Amino acid sequence: MVEVELRGLIREFSDGSRIGPIDLQVRDGEFLTLLGPSGSGKTTTLRMVAGFIENVGGSLLFDGKDMVNVEPRERHIGMVFQSVALFPNMTVFGNISFGPDMAGWSREKTIERVEELADLLGIRHLLLRKISEVSGGEAQRVALARALATNPKLLLLDEPLSALDLQLRERLQTEIRRIQRKLKITTIYVTHSQDEAFAISDRVAILNDGIVSQVGTPEELYDSPANEFVARFLGSGNVFSGQIKEVSGGHLKVLSNDNWFEIPGEGEINSQIIFSVKPEDVIISDSLPVDWAEAELIAITPQVGSFKVSLDFNGIPIIALTYDEELVMRLRSNGEKTIAFAFKTESIIILGN
Amino acid sequence: MNARGLAGYAVLAFPILLLTVFILCPVLIVTLQGFTSGTSFLDVVASPAIQFTIIFTFSQAILSTIMAVCIGLPGAFLIARLRFRGKSLVKAMMIVPFVLPPIVVVVGFLQMFGPYGVIDSILMWIQGSSSSVFNLAKGVPGIILAHTFYNVPLVLLMVSASLERLNPEIEESAEILGATPLQRLRRITLPHIMPSLLAAAVLTFMFCFMSFPIVLAFGQGVYLTIEAQIYNAFRIFDYGQASSLTLIQIVVTLSLAFVYVKLGTREDDSGPTASIKTTTFSRYRLAERCLIIGYLVLIVVLVLGPIATITRASVFDPMAQTYTFDGFTNLFTAGSWYLVNSLFYAGLATMFAVVLGVPLAIAIRSKSKTVPTLASTMILLPLGISSVTVAYGLVLVIAVPLGLITNPWPIIVVAQTIIGLPFSARAIEIAMSKIDSAILEQADSLGASRIQRLLFVELPLLAPGILVGGVFAFAMAIGEMSATLFIALPQNYTLAVAIYHYLGIRAFVEAGAAALVLVIICVIAFLVMERISKGSTGGAL
Numbered sequence: 061m062v063e064v065e066l067r068g069l070i071r072e073f074s075d076g077s078r079i080g081p082i083d084l085q086v087r088d089g090e091f092l093t094l095l096g097p098s099g100s101g102k103t104t105t106l107r108m109v110a111g112f113i114e115n116v117g118g119s120l121l122f123d124g125k126d127m128v129n130v131e132p133r134e135r136h137i138g139m140v141f142q143s144v145a146l147f148p149n150m151t152v153f154g155n156i157s158f159g160p161d162m163a164g165w166s167r168e169k170t171i172e173r174v175e176e177l178a179d180l181l182g183i184r185h186l187l188l189r190k191i192s193e194v195s196g197g198e199a200q201r202v203a204l205a206r207a208l209a210t211n212p213k214l215l216l217l218d219e220p221l222s223a224l225d226l227q228l229r230e231r232l233q234t235e236i237r238r239i240q241r242k243l244k245i246t247t248i249y250v251t252h253s254q255d256e257a258f259a260i261s262d263r264v265a266i267l268n269d270g271i272v273s274q275v276g277t278p279e280e281l282y283d284s285p286a287n288e289f290v291a292r293f294l295g296s297g298n299v300f301s302g303q304i305k306e307v308s309g310g311h312l313k314v315l316s317n318d319n320w321f322e323i324p325g326e327g328e329i330n331s332q333i334i335f336s337v338k339p340e341d342v343i344i345s346d347s348l349p350v351d352w353a354e355a356e357l358i359a360i361t362p363q364v365g366s367f368k369v370s371l372d373f374n375g376i377p378i379i380a381l382t383y384d385e386e387l388v389m390r391l392r393s394n395g396e397k398t399i400a401f402a403f404k405t406e407s408i409i410i411l412g413n
Numbered sequence: 414m415n416a417r418g419l420a421g422y423a424v425l426a427f428p429i430l431l432l433t434v435f436i437l438c439p440v441l442i443v444t445l446q447g448f449t450s451g452t453s454f455l456d457v458v459a460s461p462a463i464q465f466t467i468i469f470t471f472s473q474a475i476l477s478t479i480m481a482v483c484i485g486l487p488g489a490f491l492i493a494r495l496r497f498r499g500k501s502l503v504k505a506m507m508i509v510p511f512v513l514p515p516i517v518v519v520v521g522f523l524q525m526f527g528p529y530g531v532i533d534s535i536l537m538w539i540q541g542s543s544s545s546v547f548n549l550a551k552g553v554p555g556i557i558l559a560h561t562f563y564n565v566p567l568v569l570l571m572v573s574a575s576l577e578r579l580n581p582e583i584e585e586s587a588e589i590l591g592a593t594p595l596q597r598l599r600r601i602t603l604p605h606i607m608p609s610l611l612a613a614a615v616l617t618f619m620f621c622f623m624s625f626p627i628v629l630a631f632g633q634g635v636y637l638t639i640e641a642q643i644y645n646a647f648r649i650f651d652y653g654q655a656s657s658l659t660l661i662q663i664v665v666t667l668s669l670a671f672v673y674v675k676l677g678t679r680e681d682d683s684g685p686t687a688s689i690k691t692t693t694f695s696r697y698r699l700a701e702r703c704l705i706i707g708y709l710v711l712i713v714v715l716v717l718g719p720i721a722t723i724t725r726a727s728v729f730d731p732m733a734q735t736y737t738f739d740g741f742t743n744l745f746t747a748g749s750w751y752l753v754n755s756l757f758y759a760g761l762a763t764m765f766a767v768v769l770g771v772p773l774a775i776a777i778r779s780k781s782k783t784v785p786t787l788a789s790t791m792i793l794l795p796l797g798i799s800s801v802t803v804a805y806g807l808v809l810v811i812a813v814p815l816g817l818i819t820n821p822w823p824i825i826v827v828a829q830t831i832i833g834l835p836f837s838a839r840a841i842e843i844a845m846s847k848i849d850s851a852i853l854e855q856a857d858s859l860g861a862s863r864i865q866r867l868l869f870v871e872l873p874l875l876a877p878g879i880l881v882g883g884v885f886a887f888a889m890a891i892g893e894m895s896a897t898l899f900i901a902l903p904q905n906y907t908l909a910v911a912i913y914h915y916l917g918i919r920a921f922v923e924a925g926a927a928a929l930v931l932v933i934i935c936v937i938a939f940l941v942m943e944r945i946s947k948g949s950t951g952g953a954l
Contacts, residue, residue: 112585133591145582149604158600162591210591 439806447656485568514892833886844878
């Protein structure tokens with residue numbers, strides 16, 4: 061299909077804020093998701109790729125060719141919008157065949173293509189309906205079929221599922237992924253939902269304040285966040301900051317929140333350090349061992365296969381995962397408020413200072 | 414039915430009953446009477462003069478509608494798509510022509526396009542001529558231009574509002590699917606604005622179809638609308654002709670009103686409101702900029718020009734070609750009664766229009782099956798029936814039996830109330846629809862009785878809507894000329910009627926001075942409305 065490269069792409073707004081420079085490579089046939097909080101520049105980036113807004117600096121390359129001065133309609137892009145944006149004055153068929161019509165396809169070829177896509181998405185029975193007569197989930201399928209009709213080289217999806225309920229959203233996620241795999245079309249997907257991004261993508265680019273913070277597979281991002289923002293945003297890590305008090309043989313003694321922690325790593329005495337511990341690497345105990353830190357128990361939430369335990373560590377929230385059903389029963393029954401915790405030392409991730 | 418329900422029905426029935434007495438009965442009686450006396454319907458229709466009037470009425474309305482759409486449509490796109498400072502002010506100003514009385518517009522047009530007017534003076538200066546060389550303010554061009562002036566803002570506002578409702582992502586979808594700008598316009602944008610464009614065209618056609626003061630002033634007695642011919646027929650006591658013409662007019666206007674209402678319900682299906690993509694002027698190419706500037710000049714000359722030149726009309730005497738304050742002097746000495754009459758009648762009419770407008774609006778929103786239809790029909794009637802016919806009906810059925818014929822001022826107030834009522838009721842109804850029903854339920858759940866709820870919750874929330882409705886009704890009443898001209902004896906003349914008479918005796922500065930006073934009153938009314946409703950008066954139409 062196409063390989064997309066964003067090289068130092070910058071967009072400035074009249075209020076002085078700006079998005080970029082964004083550097084990002086999307087491989088041929090890859091499903092890449094732009095993930096970030098609202099206002100981080102996901103949609104702006106996507107719209108610069110589509111050509112709806114101009115960049116003030118940098119370049120946008122499709123297979124090495126600069127696209128900045130190419131009109132959106134000549135970029136061979138299929139796009140699904142947040143508001144679905146189906147043409148209300150046409151039928152479902154009219155919507156899907158709009159692209160082929162504009163490209164001047166023959167009637168037979170158009171009908172064949174529309175029916176092929178309708179079968180692929182399971183919307184054949186809807187073809188003659190008006191847009192006002194299709195449901196939310198069906199509208200998304202029509203929008204996807206419309207975007208794919210002229211065999212675009214690149215598919216852009218701008219939070220297409222954000223208006224749907226959870227069950228429908230999960231079903232359509234797998235469907236989008238199935239179709240993308242089948243067509244091997246390069247795809248850029250925008251969402252603010254981490255679950256959605258991780259469920260659907262080959263790789264995820266995390267955006268913060270107009271800059272790409274980290275790019276990687278979901279596992280890479282989860283296991284080794286590159287910085288504090290990613291760790292906090294993904295919620296995978298409990299983030300702590302402290303001061304290094306002792307350095308000895310690859311181990312640091314860190315004072316954080318009036319408690320001592322031992323961390324493997326290097327550093328200078330009296331410098332600040334930020335580190336993160338994933339919930340499954342936090343161990344909890346109700347027997348209060350001597351050199352463990354203590355925290356207040358806030359809540360226990362049962363999850364599939366485990367319990368999520370929320371703690372308050374002198375104002376810092378900590379999430380721990382436990383599989384110990386007996387421990388949970390004891391905590392629940394004796395109304396104990398104080399609980400001890402420690403980290404699996406080898407899995408602490410140093411994020412910087 | 415319990416006592417409270419009965420009282421409720423009485424309150425709702427009261428305005429409907431009054432309207433039946435003051436519109437339906439007089440108009441029906443006059444019309445029926447017409448079919449038993451004077452010229453018969455067939456003779457009327459067969460008369461070549463009447464045929465000419467009917468054909469002229471339709472063709473001038475069609476031509477005016479085409480002009481208004483052609484000039485208004487580009488402006489609608491500009492308003493919707495161009496980002497510039499003072500845009501909301503420009504949009505608000507567009508409402509001014511609606512509150513300007515047609516006879517005032519006539520004065521402005523004479524001054525802008527007429528002999529020794531602004532354009533004529535410039536041309537005379539260029540050609541070094543000492544006599545008039547240019548006159549567009551008469552005959553067919555004058556009528557069409559004045560109608561265009563009135564309706565361009567209507568097309569502009571209705572279509573630009575519809576454009577602003579178009580989800581920009583829909584156009585972007587078409588763009589990314591390969592549609593060129595022209596294809597987008599034809600396949601996406603035009604279908605989207607079509608209902609509101611048609612609605613604007615139907616309204617424009619209706620206004621022009623029933624036009625009276627403008628045709629009377631510019632038509633030179635030859636070019637007449639059906640409405641003007643009805644006026645003439647009553648004046649020569651040919652009731653048969655008047656009734657036949659009234660019948661033809663009602664059939665046409667009611668069909669148009671029906672089409673308009675149908676279009677309105679379809680419009681509601683359109684998608685959610687979204688912020689539209691706008692561009693600044695500097696983003697356009699040179700050729701496009703020239704077109705835009707040319708268009709703005711046209712709008713300034715056609716729409717702003719006649720309003721602005723009313724000031725010149727009040728001090729420039731085209732007969733003597735001098736500047737003078739005689740107009741004001743004469744108006745405020747011999748003609749001071751006109752202003753007093755205007756304010757007195759319009760003030761009373763406004764009061765009645767509001768008092769009747771509230772129960773009418775409640776009736777329109779009531780849940781019963783027949784009451785809302787009945788109420789909205791009653792409100793639409795004054796818009797669809799010739800005001801000259803209403804005036805004649807009132808004189809014949811109310812004034813004569815009550816012996817009011819020597820001083821028919823109460824009939825003028827009734828006529829002006831009828832003219833203003835659709836506007837006050839509509840504004841109040843819009844305000845009602847905006848009240849969150851949860852607030853009313855909250856009042857109920859806190860134990861408020863129905864009267865308490867009305868007095869302490871609903872009416873305070875409605876106050877801005879009632880004020881806007883009242884001001885709108887006032888502007889309509891004080892500018893009303895057709896019915897007032899028919900009813901008024903010299904001692905009852907209002908400013909609007911006085912302007913018509915001044916023009917008739919070629920007292921142009923007096924007409925100009927009176928027009929300027931009316932403009933000032935209307936502009937103040939407009940500013941008050943703007944202030945209260947913070948830019949949402951467009952909905953009152």
